[in-house]
Structure formats: C-alpha cells, structure tokens
Amino acid sequence: MNPLPILRSIPSHASRVSVIALHAFTQLVRMKVFYFLGFFAVILIASNFFNLPQHEGPESAGVNILRSIKSWSLGAMTLFSVVLSIVATALLLPKDVEDRTLYTILAKPVPRLDYLAGKLIGVLLLIFVSLALMDILMTVILHLRTNMVLADQVAAAEARGWPAGDIQILKSDILAQGPTASLQGAVFSVFLRSTIIASLALLISTFSSSTLFTTIISFLIYFIGHFQADARAAYFSQEAGTSDGWFTKMISLLVALILPDFQIFNVIDAVIEGQVMPVLILGKLTLIGLFYAVFYVIASWFIFAKKEF
Amino acid sequence: MTDSLPAVEIRNLVKDFKTSFKRQPLRAVDDVSIRIMPGEVYGLIGPNGSGKSTTMKALLGLVAPTSGQCSIFGKDSMKVDSRNEVGFLPENPYFYKHLSGEETLKFYGKLCGIKGKALNERVAELLALVDLKEASHRRIGGYSKGMLQRIGLAQALIQEPRLVILDEPTAGVDPIGSWEIRDLIFKLRARGITVFLCSHLLEQVQEVCDHVGIIFRGKMVKEGKLEDLIAIEDQTELIMRNASPELVANIERMIIEDGQAQLVRSGRPRTTLERLFLRETQKQETSKSQSK
Numbered sequence: 001m002n003p004l005p006i007l008r009s010i011p012s013h014a015s016r017v018s019v020i021a022l023h024a025f026t027q028l029v030r031m032k033v034f035y036f037l038g039f040f041a042v043i044l045i046a047s048n049f050f051n052l053p054q055h056e057g058p059e060s061a062g063v064n065i066l067r068s069i070k071s072w073s074l075g076a077m078t079l080f081s082v083v084l085s086i087v088a089t090a091l092l093l094p095k096d097v098e099d100r101t102l103y104t105i106l107a108k109p110v111p112r113l114d115y116l117a118g119k120l121i122g123v124l125l126l127i128f129v130s131l132a133l134m135d136i137l138m139t140v141i142l143h144l145r146t147n148m149v150l151a152d153q154v155a156a157a158e159a160r161g162w163p164a165g166d167i168q169i170l171k172s173d174i175l176a177q178g179p180t181a182s183l184q185g186a187v188f189s190v191f192l193r194s195t196i197i198a199s200l201a202l203l204i205s206t207f208s209s210s211t212l213f214t215t216i217i218s219f220l221i222y223f224i225g226h227f228q229a230d231a232r233a234a235y236f237s238q239e240a241g242t243s244d245g246w247f248t249k250m251i252s253l254l255v256a257l258i259l260p261d262f263q264i265f266n267v268i269d270a271v272i273e274g275q276v277m278p279v280l281i282l283g284k285l286t287l288i289g290l291f292y293a294v295f296y297v298i299a300s301w302f303i304f305a306k307k308e309f
Numbered sequence: 310m311t312d313s314l315p316a317v318e319i320r321n322l323v324k325d326f327k328t329s330f331k332r333q334p335l336r337a338v339d340d341v342s343i344r345i346m347p348g349e350v351y352g353l354i355g356p357n358g359s360g361k362s363t364t365m366k367a368l369l370g371l372v373a374p375t376s377g378q379c380s381i382f383g384k385d386s387m388k389v390d391s392r393n394e395v396g397f398l399p400e401n402p403y404f405y406k407h408l409s410g411e412e413t414l415k416f417y418g419k420l421c422g423i424k425g426k427a428l429n430e431r432v433a434e435l436l437a438l439v440d441l442k443e444a445s446h447r448r449i450g451g452y453s454k455g456m457l458q459r460i461g462l463a464q465a466l467i468q469e470p471r472l473v474i475l476d477e478p479t480a481g482v483d484p485i486g487s488w489e490i491r492d493l494i495f496k497l498r499a500r501g502i503t504v505f506l507c508s509h510l511l512e513q514v515q516e517v518c519d520h521v522g523i524i525f526r527g528k529m530v531k532e533g534k535l536e537d538l539i540a541i542e543d544q545t546e547l548i549m550r551n552a553s554p555e556l557v558a559n560i561e562r563m564i565i566e567d568g569q570a571q572l573v574r575s576g577r578p579r580t581t582l583e584r585l586f587l588r589e590t591q592k593q594e595t596s597k598s599q600s601k
Contacts, residue, residue, distance in 0.1 A: 011422035019419040023405070030407040099403040104464060107369045107397035107474075108420045111389050308372040 016114045017121060020105075024122020025129075028088055033126065040076050040134050044141055047072035062149030066177040069145060070272045073138040077190045078268075080134070081127050082222060085198035088123045090214035093205040103309060113301045120202050120297060127194050135187045139179040146178030176274045185282045186271040192289035193265050197222055199296035200260070206303040225262035228255065260292050314383040316472045316503035317345040317368060322377035324363050337363040339527040340377070345505055345520070347471065350498050352518035352535075353507040360527040361507035362400060365476050368505075369397055381472060393421075396465030400477040402457060406450035410441050410460050413449055414467055421468035435463040439493065455486025462493055473497060475506040479513060491517055515539070548578060 011019075047069045096102040105115060153174055157167050201218040208214040232252045264285065271277050322341045325334040338360040345351045353361050366372045368379045370386045384391035404413050414432045423431060436442045439459040444452065452460065458478060465473055478494070479487040494517045497504055508514050514521060515535065522532040531538065549556075557575065564572045 011420070015422070016420060019416065023416055027405060027407055100399045100401070101404055103366075103369075103371060103399040104397060104402060104404070104417070104461070105420065106371060107392060107395065107399075108417060108468070109389050109392040110420055306373075309366065 011109075013111070013114055016110055017118045020110075020115060020118025021121035021125060024092060024119050025125045027092070028123070028126045033084065033088075034130065036080050037130070037133055037137075040073075040080070041137060043072055043076045044069065044137060048141075048145065062145075062152060063174060063177050066142065066146060066149060066174075067272060067274070069138065069142050070177075070183065073134065073142075074186060074190065074268055074272060077131055077134050077187065078193075081131060081190055081194035082197055084127055084130070085123060085194040086201045086215055086218040086222070088126065089120065089198045089201035090205050090208075090211045090218065092119050092123070093202070094208075094211050094214075097309060106309070112304050113297075116202065116206075116300050116304055117297060120198060120293075123198050124191075124195055127198070128191055131187055131191050135184070138187075139183075142179045142183075146174065150174050173274075176276075180271075180276075182271045182275070182277040185277040186268045188282065189265055189268055189277075189285050192285050193262065195289045196260050196262075196292040196296075199293040199300075203296045203300045203303075206300045206307065221259055222262065225260050227263075228259050229261045229263050232256070257295075260288075264288065314347075315344050315380075316347045316349070316382060317343060317351070317505055318378075318380045318383075319343040319364065319368060320378045322364060322367055322379060323375045324360075324367055324372060325375045336527055338367070341524065341527070341529045343522055343529070343532070345503060347503050348498075348501050349520050350494065350504040350518045351506070352514035352521045353505070353524055354509060354511060354514050354521060355507075355524035356509060359524045361524055362476055364524070365397075365474055365505070365507060369395070369474065393468070394471045396467070396470040396473045398458070398461045398465045398473070398475045398478055400480055402461040404449045404457070404460065404464070406448060409446050409448055410436065410452070410456075410463075411445040413460060414463055417464040418467045423468060431467065431469075435466055438466075438496070439463045440489065453486075455482045455489065458482055458486065458490055459493070462490065466497075470502070472503045472505065475504065477508055478506060479508065479510060487513065544573065 048065060096105070102115075106112065150171060153170055154167060157170055162170070197218065200221060201214055204217050205211075205214045208217070232255065235248065235252070267277055267281055267285070320342050322338050323336070324338040325336050328335050341360070341364055343351070343353070343364070353364065355361050363372060367374050368381065368386050370388075370391070373387065379386035381391045382394050384394075405416075408416065411432055414435060415428060418428045418431060433442075436445045439462055441456060441459055441463070444456060449457070449460065462473075462475070462478070465475070475494075478490050482490065491513060494504055494506070498517070504517075506514070506518070518535055520533065521535050521538060523530050547560075561572060561575065564570050
C-alpha cells in the first residue's frame with residue numbers, strides 16, 4: 001500500500017531547496033531591497049562628474065572618468081553585496097524561529113540541510129540578480145562614456161599629427177579602461193566574496209541568539225579578513241627559526257580555514273586601474289569561494305541539525 | 310497493514326532542558342506514554358507549562374527526547390520521512406506576511422512535492438474548506454487571528470496527512486472563530502483523519518475528542534476514553550422537551566416509590582455562555598442579511 005496520497009510525489013532535495021530559495025528571494029524582493037538600484041543609478045551618474053578633465057593632461061583627459069565610473073560602481077556593488085549578504089542572512093533564520101514559521105516548515109518532510117541551503121541560495125540569488133542589474137547599468141554607461149572619450153582623444157591625437165601606430169596604442173589604452181571581460185570578472189569576484197560572507201553569516205546565525213549579534217560578528221570577521229594574512233605573515237617572521245614553528249603553522253592554517261583572507265579579492269582594484277584579470281586568478285577565486293561556502297554550510301548544518309525549537 | 314499501526318506512539322518520553330542558572334536540568338516531560346490509533350481524536354489537556362507543547366514538538370522531531378521514543382505510523386519521529394503523513398499547526402502561528410493565503414498554501418504544498426494542477430486544485434479545495442476563498446489573494450499580514458488559525462489549519466492539511474497535530478488551535482480566537490475551528494475538527498474526524506490536539510480549554514476538548522490525556526507538571530496523570538473518564542457511573546440523565554408539570558410530578562413520585570433510586574436534581578438545563586453568544590450573534594447576522 002502506498003502511504004502517500006496520489007496527488008504528491010516525494011520531492012527531491014533540489015526541488016525542496018529551490019522552493020525555499022525562491023521563497024527567500026521573493027521575501028527579500030518584497031522587502032523592497034531593489035530600491036538600492038535607484039541609489040546605484042544616482043552614484044553612477046555622480047561618478048561621471050568626479051575627476052573633471054580640466055585637471056588632467058590632454059593625453060589622459062577622460063580616462064580618469066572611466067576609472068572613476070568603475071571605482072564608484074564596484075565600490076557601490078561591494079557595499080551593497082556585503083551589507084545584504086550579512087543583514088539578509090542574519091535576518092532570515094532568527095525571523096523564522098521567532099515567528100514560528102520554522103516549525104511549520106520543519107514539520108513538513110524538509111531536511112534541515114535543505115532549509116539552510118535554500119535560505120542561503122535565496123540570498124545569493126538576490127545578490128546575483130542585483131549585481132547583474134548593476135553590472136548592466138555600469139556597462140552601458142561605461143560603454144557610452146568610453147566611446148565619447150575615444151572619439152575625443154583620437155580626434156585630438158590626429159589634430160596633433162600622431163602617427164597611426166601611436167593612435168592605435170592610445171585606442172587600446174582607452175578601451176582597456178572601458179567595459180572589458182576583466183571588468184565582468186571583477187563583478188563576479190564581488191559576487192564570490194559575498195557568497196563567502198553570506199555563508200559565514202549563515203553559520204553564525206545558527207548559534208547566535210540575535211540578528212544584531214550575527215550582524216556585528218559577521219562584519220567583524222569581514223574586516224579581520226582584510227588584514228589576517230598580513231597579521232599571520234608578521235607573526236611568522238617573528239617566529240621564524242623557533243622550535244615550535246610547526247605548531248604556529250597549524251594555528252595559522254586553522255585561522256585561515258575559519259577566517260577567510262579577503263585580501264585575495266584586491267584583484268578587483270587592479271581591474272579598476274585597467275589591468276587584465278587572468279582567467280587562472282578568477283578560477284582560483286571561484287574555487288576559494290566554493291570551498292568556504294561548502295565548508296560554512298556543512299558547519300552550519302552540524303549545528304542546526306542538533307538545534308531544538 | 311498500516312492501519313493496524315498506531316498513528317502516534319510515544320513511549321516513556323522524558324525531556325530535560327538545560328537551565329542557565331540551576332544546576333539541575335528542568336524536566337518538562339516525565340515518562341509520558343501515549344498511543345493514538347488511526348481515526349481517533351485525542352486531546353492532551355493540562356495547564357500552561359505542563360509539557361503539552363514539548364510532547365508535540367518531540368513527536369515532530371523539533372526537540373530530541375532525553376529518553377524514550379516517539380513514532381508516527383511506525384516511523385521514528387527523528388527521521389524526516391515520518392513527517393510525510395503529518396500536518397502541524399503550532400500555537401499562535403505566524404506565516405510569512407509578504408505572502409497571500411493562496412501563495413502560503415502553494416509554498417507548503419510545493420515543499421511536500423505537490424505540483425501543477427494537483428496543487429492548484431488542492432489549494433482551492435482547502436481555501437473553501439477553511440472558508441478563506443474571498444481572502445485568498447490578501448496578504449497574510451492583514452489576516453485576523455481567526456483567519457491565521459484557519460490558514461494554519463489549511464497548510465497543515467495541504468499534503469492530505471493522515472495525522473494532524475494541533476497545538477492550542479483556538480488560543481486567542483474569538484468564540485465564532487473558535488466554533489469554526491471546532492467545526493473543522495469535526496470534518497477531519499468525519500474524513501477519518503487522526504487528530505492529536507492539546508489545549509487548556511477543557512470544554513472544547515470535551516466536545517471534539519474521543520480520547521483524552523491529562524498532563525500535569527510533565528507527568529501523565531490520567532488517560533483514557535472520554536466517555537469512560539467523565540461518566541458518573543451511578544447516575545442517569547433524562548432530558549425532556551415540553552414536559553407538563555404533572556408528568557414531572559409523576560416521574561418524581563415513581564422515583565420515590567422505587568425505594569432504591571434517588572432523585573439528585575431536577576430543573577431546567579442551562580446553555581453555556583459560549584452557545585448563547587453564538588446563537589445571538591448568528592441571529593443578528595441573519596436579520597442583517599434579511600434586511601439588505
């Protein structure tokens with residue numbers, strides 16, 4: 001005898017996770033987080049007016065505006081993705097416990113890992129969509145502005161009688177400051193960084209007693225992540241040659257495992273300066289992002305599986 | 310074969326909670342055993358803090374027993390698949406305020422693996438059952454307490470469970486809402502669904518349950534069939550309509566003449582305040598709709 005009524009089938013983990021993820025995404029969208037895009041558009045337009053060309057030499061006129069657009073846009077993307085990944089993740093879990101909606105979800109045949117993964121993916125989906133929209137906006141503005149700068153610079157170079165080879169170099173220099181594949185890589189890196197932060201906030205929220213605690217600790221770890229590599233390096237240089245070097249190495253490794261090194265994401269700054277982001281670096285960042293996301297989700301599951309409500 | 314299995318089997322359940330200030334853990338449930346067969350409506354009654362909700366949470370795997378075992382249709386409560394056959398309405402439930410009633414039911418339906426046309430039909434059926442068809446597109450944030458309880462009951466029933474667990478289903482609900490929920494429990498019983506509810510509102514439990522357990526300070530102090538527990542064995546009740554004073558006098562005389570039987574009390578039976586309230590509000594509602 002089939003114990004299940006005819007109208008339903010046993011859902012797969014993937015389908016349950018996607019139901020919870022889409023719900024978390026809808027929940028955040030209905031909290032009107034996309035209003036941030038309006039602010040982003042204002043920031044983007046404002047960035048056009050910084051580093052005005054009259055302060056620059058004739059060869060670099062306009063190029064700094066392109067840098068400014070990229071710098072402000074990626075800065076706003078970083079701010080939005082970091083704040084949202086921490087606050088949204090820190091909010092969703094305790095809210096479900098407080099409102100007892102978690103009881104009704106876990107009273108259905110929903111494994112706790114599916115619930116956690118669904119919530120995290122919902123937050124990440126929102127960040128991904130937001131970054132994609134901001135990226136489109138930035139790329140369009142940057143493309144238009146690059147063409148304007150290119151036309152002005154080429155006209156000026158031709159007027160000065162530059163040889164064709166030099167004009168070609170000037171063109172490629174200007175285009176390198178425009179919407180390149182490396183810039184898209186930098187935006188994806190912003191997403192990878194927020195994936196790590198959101199997973200970390202998820203872990204903290206499984207044992208934290210309040211949203212405030214989760215938010216503060218997550219931000220703290222985010223800031224520590226920006227200098228933990230330097231701190232470890234400085235400590236190693238002091239400890240070099242001592243007999244307990246292996247022990248400090250282990251401790252250092254453990255610290256690196258628990259607290260991610262966010263300095264590796266400084267490649268984004270290089271892209272703003274017009275440098276190329278090698279595919280290998282992007283691949284490395286993707287692997288690091290995946291590693292921390294999986295590590296933190298599994299750690300969250302260990303805690304959450306034993307949690308009583 | 311599955312019908313011979315108890316819908317709920319709780320064996321010697323003990324649950325201790327760690328306390329921050331006391332060394333001794335707090336024993337919320339102390340050696341409680343409950344067996345509910347399919348189709349029964351079981352009421353667990355007891356004062357606040359007596360361990361009713363903890364017993365239900367242990368049955369749903371929301372808390373882990375310190376010792377003892379809980380199972381639903383023979384499946385261990387700590388395993389996820391035991392929840393395939395159960396629907397749960399927690400005490401004072403709050404659902405996602407950003408969703409409408411219909412979206413809420415669809416969300417829970419999808420979690421249980423219901424899709425497409427079957428889901429739409431099931432949602433429509435449940436919205437009609439709990440009388441929320443008109444409010445189905447309104448956000449849950451604007452629902453009254455009674456409506457929340459009813460949508461909660463609907464989500465508990467979404468996957469056609471064979472067991473429904475209701476934790477204080479009428480807590481904070483006005484008499485009309487409470488009456489509607491009671492009516493829904495009768496409908497569930499008629500469909501053969503096993504109901505396990507807990508409440509401290511004894512009159513309601515008496516009306517809907519066929520089995521009851523009384524829990525006090527974590528211990529089960531009395532359990533059994535309601536009729537057996539509340540019947541006064543040596544008394545008989547006779548309620549008559551339109552009886553003349555002469556007939557009443559004759560009956561009283563016959564009792565005295567019997568010698569063995571004794572008249573304990575006679576008079577007019579009283580309705581309850583709740584019934585009076587419901588009757589009067591329904592009367593007002595009817596006259597209002599007629600005058601329109």
